[in-house]
Amino acid sequence: MSKTKETPLLVASKMGTVEMVQRILKKFPIAIQDTDCNEKNILLLAVEHRQTDVYNWLIGEKYPEYVFYHVDKHGNNAVHLAAMYQKLEVWRIPGSALQLQGERKWYKYVKHTLPPQSYVRYNNKGQTPRQIFVETHAKLLSDGTQWLVTTANSFSVVAALIATVAFATSATIPGGADDNGHPHLENQPAFDVFSITSLVSLCFSVTALVFFLAILTSRCRHNDFEKDLPRKLLLGLTSLFASITAILISFCAAHFFVLRDKFRTAAIPIYGVTCIPVVFFAFNQFPLYVDLIRSYIQMLPLRSYKVFYTDSSEATSSDQKKEGKEKDD
Incomplete structure (x- = not known):
């Protein structure tokens, strides 16, 4: 296990590899309890990184309630993380206006698909998901x-x-x-x-x-x-x-x-x-x-896979990687 406590299941969830998630959970059902260093489980990571396919598959399966009740070490539930902007164009639609539309749809989709009793209203900072959405999407x-x-x-x-x-x-x-x-x-x-x-x-x-x-x-x-x-x-x-x-x-x-x-x-x-x-x-x-x-x-915009995630759990786009290489040269 790496220093960031990322198991293959968690990495597959972040990357949106549904087939790998299905095979791991089929062979090792206990892996559903895996969490990373921030105490985020597979559902929270899928929501945070806007992996719509993984999320839709998880809510369609009959997993224990604690999977949906889970919060990270900051007290954020799935709706809090859905409301938190990752500052990358993860949706396959260009422009800030349409990206904001995609973020709004994702936030409401997660909020309405989870059971009402499956998440708390406030995190450790006393913020509601709506407050997080307004704050992080201001720019x-x-x-x-x-x-x-x-x-x-x-x-x-x-x-x-x-x-x-x-x-x-x-x-x-x-x-x-x-x-x-x-x-x-x-x-x-x-x-x-x-x-x-x-x-x-x-x-x-x-x-x-x-x-x-x-x-x-x-x-x-x-x-x-x-x-x-x-x-x-x-x-x-x-x-x-x-x-x-x-x-x-x-x-x-x-x-x-x-x-x-x-x-x-x-x-x-x-x-x-x-x-x-x-x-x-x-x-x-x-x-x-x-x-x-x-x-x-569309009820949900298409996910863009030009955005990937490094081992340090920081999101990066392929365009940003090219710009970084040009600066190094």
């Missing part, structure tokens, strides 16, 4: 709020510009109107496309602007990052993308009346080229869009 909350406000502010400017153009476009009648107010081109298919898409662009751009302004005026509390703020950002991005697409189609339809009949067929490829900005915008924002959808739908 992550600040970074996530700054990123979210900056992103919403940038997108709101774009949405406002599109709303301005869409309003001016929807109020303009191509070809003018007769004395009765009927458009001269009302029987043209392109006119119908122009009328509909200009109105759609106006509606979606205003909708996107409302969502982004709602983010800017939000109080940005910890629980807001779990569902409310990601949902607003997701709906705002969707509305913005729809408004950009609609305004380009509206422009092409209005420009179609300017061309002579012999040039209209040749102009179709040019209209296709005008869609390139929408394609670029979609590809640029697609990773963020996918991450928002995935993090919003």
Whole structure:
């Protein structure tokens, strides 16, 4: 046994190797009582290091109650450790805002899956899990709020510009109107496309602007990052993308009346080229869009295994290890 009192079972729990945990406990059931130098058992280590697979397997097995009642030498139970931030991006979602969302989901998941009587409310310092969560996630909350406000502010400017153009476009009648107010081109298919898409662009751009302004005026509390703020950002991005697409189609339809009949067929490829900005915008924002959808739908975010743990029980990321080697060189 090493000087840190880490048995193979405890190491496997920290590293998230479910198969090894299962085999060790099947062959040596008494190993469930193993603890490290901080008196943390297999459940506490799995919770502390965000090993979702190991934790889910443990709570699904019928182990003695003391496994779930266990506290470390500081009086921290599983919920305390779930609330304690490890200062590493352990979730497979980029950005401080989504990392905070993952931390919030993990904390609530552990809290609700353990029996209510299986943990004490205070540790040796007199702290509740909620107090630990607020204290250790203060910087992550600040970074996530700054990123979210900056992103919403940038997108709101774009949405406002599109709303301005869409309003001016929807109020303009191509070809003018007769004395009765009927458009001269009302029987043209392109006119119908122009009328509909200009109105759609106006509606979606205003909708996107409302969502982004709602983010800017939000109080940005910890629980807001779990569902409310990601949902607003997701709906705002969707509305913005729809408004950009609609305004380009509206422009092409209005420009179609300017061309002579012999040039209209040749102009179709040019209209296709005008869609390139929408394609670029979609590809640029697609990773963020996918991450928002995935993090919003999933009950628990996916664990990133770029983070590993050394023998001294200190968490390290592969990126940090590379930076350390470069400094040594």
